[in-house]
Amino acid sequence: MATIVDVAARAGVSIKTVSRVMNEEASVRPDTRERVLKVVAELKYRPKLSARSLAGRRSFLIGLLYYDPSAVFVGAVQQGATLRCRELGYHLVVESLHDDAPDLVRQIDRTVSALQPDGMILTPPLCDNPVVLRALRDGGTPVVLISPAREVRKIPSVRMDDAKAAEEITNLLVSLGHERIGFIRGPDSQIASARREQGFLAAMERHRLSVDRDLMVQGNFIFGSGVEAAHHLLSRRARPTAVFASNDEMALGVLATAQRLGIRVPQDLSIAGFDDFHAASLVWPGLTTVRQPIAGMARAAVELLVGAQEDSGRPAAHLVLPHELVVRDSTCAPSRSLVRSVRRASSESGGQ
Amino acid sequence: MATIVDVAARAGVSIKTVSRVMNEEASVRPDTRERVLKVVAELKYRPKLSARSLAGRRSFLIGLLYYDPSAVFVGAVQQGATLRCRELGYHLVVESLHDDAPDLVRQIDRTVSALQPDGMILTPPLCDNPVVLRALRDGGTPVVLISPAREVRKIPSVRMDDAKAAEEITNLLVSLGHERIGFIRGPDSQIASARREQGFLAAMERHRLSVDRDLMVQGNFIFGSGVEAAHHLLSRRARPTAVFASNDEMALGVLATAQRLGIRVPQDLSIAGFDDFHAASLVWPGLTTVRQPIAGMARAAVELLVGAQEDSGRPAAHLVLPHELVVRDSTCAPSRSLVRSVRRASSESGGQ
DNA sequence: CTGAAAGCGCTTACAG
DNA sequence: CTGAAAGCGCTTACAG
Secondary structure, eight states: OOOHHHHHHHHTSOHHHHHHHHTTOSOSOHHHHHHHHHHHHHHTOOOOHHHHHHHSSOOOEEEEEEOOSSOHHHHHHHHHHHHHHHHHTOEEEEEEOOTTOTTHHHHHHHHHHHHOOSEEEEOTTGGGOHHHHHHHHHHTOOEEEESOSSOOTTSOEEEEOHHHHHHHHHHHHHHHTOOSEEEEEOOTTSHHHHHHHHHHHHHHHHTTOOOOGGGEEEOOSSHHHHHHHHHHHHSSSSOOSEEEESSHHHHHHHHHHHHHHTOOTTTTOEEEOSBOOGGGGTSSSOOBEEEOOHHHHHHHHHHHHHHHHHSOSSOOOEEEEOOEEEOOTTOOOOOHHHHHHHHHHHHHTTOO | OOOHHHHHHHHTSOHHHHHHHHTTOSOSOHHHHHHHHHHHHHHTOOOOHHHHHHHSSOOOEEEEEEOOSSOHHHHHHHHHHHHHHHHHTOEEEEEEOOTTOTTHHHHHHHHHHHHOOSEEEEOTTGGGOHHHHHHHHHHTOOEEEESOSSOOTTSOEEEEOHHHHHHHHHHHHHHHTOOSEEEEEOOTTSHHHHHHHHHHHHHHHHTTOOOOGGGEEEOOSSHHHHHHHHHHHHSSSSOOSEEEESSHHHHHHHHHHHHHHTOOTTTTOEEEOSBOOGGGGTSSSOOBEEEOOHHHHHHHHHHHHHHHHHSOSSOOOEEEEOOEEEOOTTOOOOOHHHHHHHHHHHHHTTOO
């Protein structure tokens, strides 16, 4: 395997010049550069990361710390991050940590001091764990948070606009003709829950639709909580004509429950979710939902970390990336008779 | 940040002795070892990977090469691999490659020569790609294949017994009382397809149940092909009382179609899948399926690679790990009347 | 059981 | 625009 010395000798230059060419520094004469690059190609020379890392300030390693048994979100993050890393000459090291492992700090310390990564990407829920953040700050490792619960002023982050997306999907339901819309909330522990609820309420208000508090149910982002919420919502006399579950997994719980109860989706009940995870397109009917720009967020995170190498000291960036509405077959306009019967039941039961 | 020199000075030994302690070499006097370890703890000394890698023969890096847009399988592999790596003092670098990228070899070469990983884990379909295998062999990188289409004699592999698992799940259906069982095959491109079919046929034969060729349908592991296959199987007069789809995604297609056609699952139709991917537990009814020991396979792969460091030259290991049947609510015994009516229709239509 | 020396393959900090 | 020297922090190969 060729080294920088071999290349320098064959090209008739010093190793420093080879180094300059490999790092694309400006101050090399074009013909010198050409000559070096030719030899590099002939010898298939590739700088070794370990040597560059030991001698220099960079390791060309980005870490991805995650904790997610189902790994749906993380899979997409990783896909985006690994591709962008390759384009930039970096490599992605992944580490699965248990959120409340007793030796969490030690595990992070070990990884940081062994690898000396140029940056770390954190996904929920680790990006909201103060213990993790402190350990990394103490280690002096640059960090980017993906979809954090709350933005930390000094730590750059990348996220989407949950409130706006929730508002849009609610608008969609309203524009189809739905007036009584059930909402299933996520757990308090995740700020996305509050943001999505906020978007839902904003849309309802804008359309001057009153929100029946009884149609707002607490869930926890898990399938089972969608099932429970659906039982609550669908067993009422004045049941909603549409349900917006604030994530797909709960939406699938609603779908399963509706099917169990013999309620046709979407004819008798429209269902919308949030996330566009894999299964959303695998059920029947396919789930109308919001696609998070996860791969894009991951790419942006890598760029922020690599860019931070060059010029540090400027204020932390907080990026918000655009999302996408995915309209499938779980939503449609309610039939007139359905709207009428719901209105009647609703007024009888005292709800508006 | 403390270095080996700092530790040696403070402990009053040479750096070589510190090195020996850190690498757990036997020939160090217990009291010397104690003294060194105490200083290591005081100074929070951690050897740097880059220096170890540059000076020594190992990089303590394991690569995971994958190509999988949905990343379900890979997510589980990664989870297992990253945990075992940590236990062994290694780190996992992941790289997403496009199966038929034009510069596939160059991408692999770059990764291998930059990182000098101590080994590479390959998942399907990359583990069956001769271009990838050749590139890695030329680079001299040890490789372990996870669930390869076919075992390569010189390359260690880890897999489960697809045929046996398929046989077991078929046995389950038969023991519930099913006689007419539909089977949906996977694509020819994956050897698992043939193995699962083989297991299905073996079980049927063992129970002396004739297999109606018309109940065996070709699929391609995608949801849509499950839908199509289900239409074929369920629109017949003598339809099966159970369907075994050779992966979960197709099984969900069958489930969706049955629900669409008003066929109750499991009362009127039992459905079994294969994989136990996340959504299998998120639909209603939950899918009876086979859980692949993916995390275990990943752990074993790491162990094979790390072990290969110590003693190379012995014949390549080909491990087969045990799987697990996951019985949920998509399967049950067919009612007597269902069995009777199916028998009748079947004999009338000339099928057995 | 322990250590002194050399070297892994690069980048840094200077110098010209 | 180019180069000579030093050094990053370890392991290897050897010696005692």
